[in-house]
Amino acid sequence: SFLSINIPEPSFLQSVSELRSQPSIICVKLKKMATKRSVGTLKEADLKGKRVFVRVDLNVPLDDNLNITDDTRIRAAIPTIKYLTGYGAKVILSSHLGRPKGVTPKYSLKPLVPRLSELLGSEVTIAGDSIGEEVEKLVAQIPEGGVLLLENVRFHKEEEKNDPEFAKKLASLADLY
DSSP: OEEEESOSSSSSOOOGGGGOSOTTEEEEEETTEEEEEEGGGOOHHHHTTOEEEEEOOOOOOBOTTOOBSOOHHHHHHHHHHHHHHHTTOEEEEEOOOSOOSSOOGGGOSGGGHHHHHHHHTSOEEEOSSSSSHHHHHHHHTOOTTOEEEOOOGGGSHHHHTTOHHHHHHHHTTOSBO
16 A cells, blocks of 8 residues: 555655645555545554655755754644654655755755754654665665655756656655655
8 A cells, every 4th residue: 555645636646746745635545546544544553664755845944054044844844754653654754955956965955854853852864865775775774663864856857857757766665655
């Protein structure tokens, strides 16, 4: 089964852009049919030990020293992440930051990890990329209730082009998305 967060219609993931809003609506794909479910209807039986892909909006402003100047968007994602981890989900977070053209260090999500960890009350691990072998290994190591933040998805031009193959690579990381 697959779980989709913030897909506007109850259908299989068509593109990465369909995962761009606040994590409040969930679509569950069972076989070839999908049904909408809210985050609050998912319980331990649905989530415990499952890898859950969550597209969050962590596009926060940073100063010249890469310090967060407004963490509102990070704080908005915390209740959903805590809900999932509280039921033993292995949470995989995906976001973008800015509009980089390729891999650009000033647009890395790394500076967000300390604040995200602080707000969650647990350590968040960051991957060096959003797809690939390294990411797959890190996903396999997420403990129940753990959180892995993928590196900025916009480091891949396929993300803004809504490339279906890129979307499939992201979706393949999780049991539920």
